[in-house]
Amino acid sequence: MSQTDQVKVSLDGVTFRGRVPVLTEGDRPDLSDIIEEFGVLTDARDLERFEAKVVRRIGTLGLRGPETFRFCRASSELGVQELADVLDVDRRTVSRWEHGDVEIPKPVMAIVALLADEHSRGKSLLMDQLSRTTKKRPRNIDVDAA
Numbered sequence: 001m002s003q004t005d006q007v008k009v010s011l012d013g014v015t016f017r018g019r020v021p022v023l024t025e026g027d028r029p030d031l032s033d034i035i036e037e038f039g040v041l042t043d044a045r046d047l048e049r050f051e052a053k054v055v056r057r058i059g060t061l062g063l064r065g066p067e068t069f070r071f072c073r074a075s076s077e078l079g080v081q082e083l084a085d086v087l088d089v090d091r092r093t094v095s096r097w098e099h100g101d102v103e104i105p106k107p108v109m110a111i112v113a114l115l116a117d118e119h120s121r122g123k124s125l126l127m128d129q130l131s132r133t134t135k136k137r138p139r140n141i142d143v144d145a146a
Contacts, residue, residue: 005040007047009054012065016054020046051075052120059113066100069109073098075116076127086130087111 004019022040023031035041055075058068073083073094080098084091087108096102114126 003040005042007042007050009051009071011054011058011067011071012063014061014063014068016057018050018053020050048120052117055113055116055120059110059117062106062110063113064104064106064109066098066104069104069112070098072109072112072116076112076119078115083112086115086127 003022003024005022006017007020008015008017010016020042022042023035028035028041031041052075055072057063058072073080076083078086080094081091084094087094093102097104097108111126111130115130118124118126
């Protein structure tokens, strides 16, 4: 796999560019018909690695905007309602952030970028902690000390 193809993602005026390996007919003769039809064929894992690197750069650069927010949410594989539950906000709030109707608070963007980064690394520490802290708590707890 010596050939590469350029990929790019544009988010809120910032373009991330990278190169990913592509399969050729010599690499995978069994896929020659598909490669001939589409021109290039990229392994999904290579695209996921590119996406993971984009997510890390979002976090280190402190980028914030509706497209960036939506990209991080999607990279986390969270639906709008799931993210709303984790952040303890209404789903309409998440929707307003994603559509640019309301500015995304810096701490919220940082959390969503961290969730995406953790997900790309196969971890869920922050997600687990947020899920525990946003669960509905009982109002009355009986404690027997007798």
